Amino acid sequence: LNNVNPRDLWETYLPAFKSLVQEADVRQVMCAYQRLDDEPCCGNTRLLQTILREDWGFKHIVVSDCGAVTDFFTSHKTSSDAVHASARAVLAGTDVECVWQGYAYEKLPEAVAKGLITEKEVDSHLLKVLIGRFDLGDFDDNKLVPWASIPMSIVNNAEHRKLALDMALESMTLLQNKNNILPLKKLGKKIAVIGPNADNEPMLWGNYNGKPVRTISILNGISSKVGANNVLYDKACDAVENKVTQSYFSKATAGGKQGFKATYWNEPERKGTVVTTTQISNPFKITTAGDHEFASGVKLTGFSALYETDFTAPETEEIVFKAGATGYFELFVNGKSLARYNNWRTLPSRITYNVEKGKTYKIEIRYGQLNNWQANLEFDFGKELDIDFTALINKLKGIDQVIFVGGLSTLLEGEEMPVNYPGFKGGDRTDIELPLVQRNCLKALKAAGKKVIFVNCSGSAIGMVPETESTDAILQAWYGGESGGQAVADVLFGDYNPSGKLPVTFYRDSTQLPDFEEYSMKGRTYRYMTAAPLFQFGYGLSYTSFYIGSARLNKSAIKKGESISITIPVTNTGKRSGTEIVQVYVRKVNDTGGPVKTLKGFKRTTLAAGESKEAVIQLQPTSFEFYDARQLKMDVTPGEYELWYGNSSSDKDLKMIKLSIQ
Structure with missing residues (x-):
């Protein structure tokens, strides 16, 4: 750069x-x-x-x-x-x-x-x-180091579980609630919980994560509210695959037997004495998790493997190899390498290949455990078929309300990943739209007359313009951690009034995003955007309503280096208690090339129904620092400043008061 x-x-x-x-x-x-x-x-x-x-x-x-x-x-x-x-x-x-x-x-x-x-x-x-x-304290006796004596009983204790739940609850961000469909009633008709993230515990952990002692999936969280007998669950679709794979694994043979021949070595380069040879007759799902061996006598670390089979194509068509591995993985067909990677976590990969009817293909997989990574290998292959949601809609007959839990996962978005699907490449996004298979599923649900609550799990902004039409409510649930499922359920059924606000702008689509290889801030984020996004930075709904009155400053003019206090009246005008997050943005007047506004302070204010309070926010001298091209540095310079305050970054949600710095 x-x-x-x-x-x-x-x-x-x-x-x-x-x-x-x-x-x-x-x-x-x-x-x-x-x-x-x-x-x-x-x-x-x-x-x-x-x-x-x-x-x-x-x-x-x-x-x-x-x-x-x-x-x-x-x-x-x-x-x-x-x-x-x-x-x-x-x-x-x-x-x-x-x-x-x-x-x-x-x-x-x-x-x-x-x-x-x-x-x-x-x-x-x-x-x-x-x-x-x-x-x-690395060189001290453990008796002198306070954290060396922390007992294991502290892990996953009640206080920590409460903290995990509280964090998840405060992050829940309600983006849409047509006709106040939320909160849902606990005592009522049977509901459906569907979608690729509904029963997906690892998705909740995010990435660069530990593994919690216990995780509450969103499906389990919802079931705890209404009872498992009142919930119909169906995965409905994959997170990103818009086709289903009809496996050809059973059509592969090695040595006259169905499946793959597997050969193992207790060294990393597939050399020397073979430890064992086995036959694998079902799609691979092999792991050393829980100290399980890949095969009898194979060490948990430092081993390698070769998997071989012959496949005779039943048709002239395109087939697809589905693979994922932690460690070294390489796929060969007829001696030609089709995919190769060394990866520290298992991520889905999709490799297409054209075959001719009656022709036999030699398929070979080379695998090796690497570093201190827990070995894992998944593999299947076959032909892809279009997804038809007719069976799903038939399954949902008699059910009016459907909670669709979708979005992304850390198998799709993250750092340096061997992922290549429409909209995704190498851990990056090639567009920000909700994956097409989920979009189509939501459209099918709406066409069938269902009331759809969309729980979107992602670590990034998603373009959801069509989903604002096909769904009745949208809850942005992020990756909620070990208690994320409980938090989602608490919000959906009204045991917790959502107060989360978006910490990023949700753009309408990728056309609102400048090129990410261009580092100029022009037109980027709420600070420089002039077009209206789908959901603005700082936005988030509640089950109650708030009125923000006219603010006052403790001083109308200050000197450089002084702080200022802004007092903002807030009233809960609804019928239930709730929390509003009052936000203060600063803009320097006549600052050519400067940001439209920049968040400089906020405060959570909890009010009972009908209650009024004053939110007092202190703005430190650094709140008024902007880049001064004459000095080539950040500085607080004399002039007029606008303080915009409200409950989101949108102009329609803000009021303004002026401040002079001398």
């Missing part, structure tokens, strides 16, 4: 890091993979020394993103080898290298010998690492 506007860098990209360093006092900062102004971030002296340490006063550890130093000489080509890359990274301020294997920092003694870096310089960075470890 060589063309990041200084204003965008200082006003948009850096403030979150500055806040974490100066206000949260974080002890580690991670430098990223990419280059900024021709320097890889982990070798960027401006970022790691001038800004982070000198300007912001950070005194602790900088760690590389995993493999970022290796990238200096393998992809960026800014260093010739590991010796030069390691010296460059340390000199720039990267104290610790994270990488799976092949540590560049192992070459630091050679870099010292070449005069690329001094031993004294290396020691200064080692000192930061040792101080961090001393602070953690």
